[in-house]
Amino acid sequence: MSWFRAVDARWFVLANNAILLTVGLALFGLQRSSLQIATCLAATITCELVLARLWGRRATVGDRLLSSATAAASTLVLLVSPAWWFYAAVGVIAIASKYLVRDAASKHVFNPTNFAIVFAIAFFPDDLLVRPDQFSGSPWLMAQIAVFGVLAAVRGARFRTTLGYYAAVLGFALPVGTLLGVKPLWILAPEMNTSTLIFSCLMMTDPRTTPSSPRGQWAFGFATGALHLCLRYVQVPYSPFIALFVVAGVFSVRVRGPAATPSGAPIQTL
């Protein structure tokens, strides 16, 4: 499995989202125009290269391109908006957050795409559409996300965050379901949605913004899942993204230590 150790985990994220985007456009009537895709990629990559230069980052151009393309693809897959400028703006915000919001260990605090989603909820709510059903009909795509998600989580050594998340969801499904007056399956079923799978397998496994210790990963994942269900109980949309945002902010107060990636490979950044 030497090839596996040589692959940057971000490639799995990028590949997954690029396939989703392509298949979505070809088969699922995904609403993304050429202009939106082009401006998002251009703005995100340009922002990354400019800020990396300004901040004196030593990473290679290739690494910067991979990082920014991954963020752009995630943005294009997860968010829906008719506005032509929206994806470009959100992509820029995602990249800018990596440079502007850093913790005591000089690591960025929030997963860039996650930050951009919460930012968009706060500042562009009328341009952001809720479309959880844009892929949800296809079990094939769910399987695809699960496969790429496992690869990325294992490669980034963050699969415990995903497990912690699902442990919380499973554990809280019964009490939250009881409080809402519905069966636990009602709570669990949306977790199989493509957006939530991307979230749990590919976003919250970002090594830069999650704890490196196994115990920390479990705690991080569990806290995100628990908060997500609490927010669902009070009917807050985008609850997984807001939960991850809050938990990442709280955990950033503690110094999280270096990213634990096998063989010192470049860290994953969604």
Added chain:
Amino acid sequence: MPSVQASPLAAFARRFRGAAVAVALLSIIVGTKRLRTTPERVYEAAPPPAVLRSAPFRFREEARDRGMLFEHRLHYPNPQAGNYLPLMAFPPALAVADFDGDGFMDVYVVQPEPGQPNRLFRNEAGERFTDVAREVGLDDLDKRAPGSMALWADLDGDGQLDLFQARFGCHSLFVRDAGRLHFTERVQQVGRYCSNPKAVNVADFNRDGRLDLVFGNYYPATDLATYFPFTHIFGTAGANSFGGGVEVLFGTPRGFVRAGLRGPRAHTTAVGISDVNDDGWPDLFASNDYTYDQMLRNDAGRGFTDVTEETIPRVEHGFSGMDAEFADFDDSGKMSLFVSNMYFPPFSTVHNLLWKKGDDGRFTNVADEQGVARCGWAWTAKFADFDDSGDLDLFVVNGKARGARVKTPGDAVKSFAFVRNTITATPPFLREEMSLVPDFSTYYLSAFERSCLFWNRGGHFYDVAREAGITDLEEGQSAALVDFDNDGRIDVVVANLGGPLLLYHNVTPAPGHWLGLELVGPESMRVPYGAKIILRRADGKTPMRELYPANGYRGQSDPRIHFGLGSATGGQTIDVRWPDGKAETFADLPIDRYDAIRYGAGAAR
């Protein structure tokens, strides 16, 4: 900007920077109630005070006072619907025409529940309405299947208005009996066509002198008694082709035959007709739920080609199109298109669309800049010049459903939006289990919304419904325009889901002058659907109307053409292009009254 050696204070700040940013953003979200779902952020207009002060409209709700007693009953044939009846019930429908030829417009109301009578409110000289459905044979039309929509049109070409009754099932034509005011069912005329439409419209698509029908079939052609939409309608937004789609039936001497139209089987909610490319052949626009709307070009009567990609930007479709209303709202001489959508933030921020046609034939959405992008969960939209100022205004009804135990706005404490969103997010193979879904009786969804009355004030629209006297908070589903008292001020009939019929009498003080036209076509087509009328105004503008009164969602309006003239006086001149292509000019037309414009009586152009 490389990092520098930090002081203790800077280190402290750096350590808490992430948490501080999180708190700041969340404060904005919470403070601005961005994600508040219960109670829902009901749409409420907020025009500037100066606009409100100068709003000209006044309406009075007078249905009960004038004898229009009708209450829509919730019905859906599948017993599984259970507590979800308010969400799934078949909506009411309206059809306006002067069926008895007395010069006053009558109103037909469809009650979808089998066994419950439809109503035909005959207009008694603009004073009162009397239900005459039973005595003319148009009351109990839905013994075999729930009624969907009715349409007044001369479909057998005998010069008399017939009533087409679309059903969730097989459809029927009720033709006027010779020599008496009574109607008899003719099933075979419709070619035994069965489908599940939410929309029916009429035009002469192949220009053979006979009217054709177009159906917007929301559900697939299946037995709805065993069909539970929740398991089918969500999923793969944008590519949902599990509906019934658009179907065209050509009129022939032997009845109606299918035109063989091919297209995606979308959940079509409304069908608008207009000569979009100005080639003299009526084109189609289908508003669809869960997928892209469709623009269908009429290929000289031989069939239709989907030209959506070439005409409307793909990225802006709302996937919840509820209406298709064509109008020359800016007096540009080109028909624009209004498509209502669902706006109930934070779960649905899909705006209404106002597609303005450009010189290159492509449409651009100008709803936001015109001020008509938001109106709750919107359904029927109708353009009319309500104050006869010369500018078209816009009336939109809205609202979705309330549970059986939600009687007043005070009871509305549990929004169904989140549950609906959860269903949307659930993979289809898990939705089959009905017991997953909570009891709807204590929930509501986009209920208690006020209809919108957008005043066209110098080219920008402002919602002044509340100030104009649009007082109800019912779940408005369909609306039809009717000048029931022939005073030139357009009134509005509104049919509500699970609620009463409303008649908004337009009593706007000091309206402008107006031009009223009753177009009379050739013998084979008494009401010349598709006629294009252009008014030559003194200021050089040439506002246009097209005679498609059944455009939009479930409401066939007054078929007479109405132009507000403002302060203009004196004889008016119009150009008419009849459906067969014949062009005539009618000059020196009197104002402030309705006059007949007869085919062949004008000056040829």
